[in-house]
Amino acid sequence: MRSGSESILLAEPVSVGVNDASAVGEARRRAGGITQALGFNETAAGEVAIAATELANNVHRHGQGGEVILQPLQSEAGLGLEILAVDRGPGIADIRQALSDGFSTGGTSGTGLGAARRMAQEFDVFSEAGKGTIVMTRFWPNGHAAAELETGAVCLRKPGEDACGDAWAMTSDAATGRTAILVADGLGHGAGAAQASRRAIEVFHDNSQRPPGQIVERLHAGLRGTRGAAVAVVEIWKRERRLNFAGLGNIAGVLLSGLTSKNLVSHNGTAGVEARRVQEFPHEWTGDSLLVMHSDGLAQHWSLASHRGLMAKPPSVIAGLLYRDHRRVRDDVTVLVARETAA
Secondary structure: OOOOOEEEOOOOOOEEEEEOOOHHHHHHHHHHHHHHHOOOOOOHHHHHHHHHHHHHHHHHHHHOEEEEEEEEEEEOOEEEEEEEEOOOOOOOOHHHHHOOOOOOOOOOOOHHHHHHHHHHOEEEEEOOOOEEEEEEEEEOOOOOOOOEEEEEEEEEOOOOOOOOOOOEEEEOOOOOEEEEEEEEEOOOOOOHHHHHHHHHHHHHHHHHHOOHEEEEHHHHHHOOOOOOOOEEEEEEOOOOOEEEEEEEOOOEEEEOOOEEEEOOOOEOOEEEEEOOOOOEEEOOOOOOOOEEEEHHHHOOOOOOOOOHHHHOHHHHHHHHHHHHHHOOOOOOOOEEEEEEEEO
16 A cells, blocks of 8 residues: 655666766766656756756866766655765865855866756765765755655666666655655666566555565565565654664665664565565664665675764765765665754
8 A cells, every 4th residue: 555755766867977078968968868757847957957067077177087976856846856976086175165156176167066056956065185075966846845854875777787676765654754765686687686676666665554574574475476685674753763674685774873883684585585584673763863774786894984074964975975985886786874854
């Protein structure tokens, strides 16, 4: 049974590698294709195209190469698009100056980051000397309705594959303050893995009001006949300050709060293939809790502690940094970050 606010895959996220000047045009073209698929009006599509161009230029000229990631978004108010620009360049010495009109260190007009900030409905930047920069922009032509949780994710196919075997989905209910999240990793890569993860999303949405343990059991039954998938489901009761988690396989879950970090436990198995045991684990959810979930396309050993100020940034920026620094290029990758929406 479906209810509440649901996330759906509107168009596949795209990553454009920015290693030379020609990639700037590619980023603009890819952004145009997605805005057309999402039905953006001419003005909104034009603003996205300009921002994609400026951010890609910034990665090329100042970041010494990197990526521009284009991701469709959905809220109750309508559709949107996120652009994440990530690089491992020298960093931005003075972000305030870099955002000011007319400032440039690369012989351009200096409108790059400033133009992106003016056009986007959401904007943030995180930069570290010698480590690189993450810039997030979000465009909502018809406005944006805030959900119970603020989320950010990177979900991309393995390089060279035609389809992404990873997927994620979320439902939220404003009346109860409950949010449920699924991360699925179809076995292997390519079309067969994508089929399994898409089926997992369908089963999740049909059962999203059930507790996580029951959802995982339904996923195991519903994925029979596919390759199967590693799956993890979390539900967060914001008002009751609790989190419940259940998983099969190697989807990682980490709950961060203050200086503490707690790994969320999944049992061995593959939904649709083998599940010896499904168990749901309860945890406390606090106002400063940060949830990170990811597939095995991200290395297990990571830490946010060495990145000063990162925990205060939007989830998309945190997800972008984890992707940039810890991705395993031999696999599809999903990294999802969630926290309470700021009042």
